[in-house]
Amino acid sequence: MLNAFGNSIFVGLIATTIATILGTMIALALVRGNFPGKKLMESLLFLPVVIPEITQGISLAIFFNVVFDWIDTMTGTRVFPGFHTIIIAHVTFNISYVAIVVQARLSDMNPRLEEAAGDLGANTWQTFWRVTFPLILPGVVAGALLAFTLSLDDFVITFFNSGVGTTILPVFVYGLLKLTVTPEVNAISTIMMVLSTILIGISLALQGRNATRA
Secondary structure, three states: OHHHHHHHHHHHHHHHHHHHHHHHHHHHHHHHOOOOOHHHHHHHHOHHHHOOHHHHHHHHHHHHHHHHHHHHHHHOOOOOOOHHHHHHHHHHHHHHHHHHHHHHHHHHOOOHHHHHHHHOOOOHHHHHHHHHHHHHHHHHHHHHHHHHHHHHHOOHHHHHHOOOOOOOHHHHHHHHHOOOOOHHHHHHHHHHHHHHHHHHHHHHHHHHHHHHHO
16 A cells, blocks of 8 residues: 555656646746647647546547557567556646646736836846746646646546556555455545645645735
């Protein structure tokens, strides 16, 4: 159980880090950018939120199978599902949640602050790190906490995209439940529920504080 919990933390941290970086970049592009296909990207952003998890899990499993078959054909090397497929799967649906939270924060931010930084001689990079990023940081942290919670709790998508020796906690608990409900299952379920509630509560508190300031 501790091994599975460690795997969950490992996958959650890596997936959250990647999803937070990519989700923040997408949010910046959608709010501050103007490019062809922007409306389409905004629509696609909500797909992982509304599509059922079982559909995402099966779709990703088929996608990985096609890619692995292609790699096997081209190089003669067979790739199997593992932590890499779980992390990619978690990043795929977590990007949307991070981008939506950061996008909401960016939409409430006054763009004149960035314009003022440019008038004072700051270049684009300096403006981002000294003005934009500090102002959207609570939203980025809130999105990261939400992504980590979703990654830690996910079962369906993980179940379809995990390999041998890559069991994470939700899948491990599911395996135990097929036999009997032990005190260990009750204890770990309680811990996961409390941890998830705390992380979601912090995320909502950060978003609420941002809304109040705006």
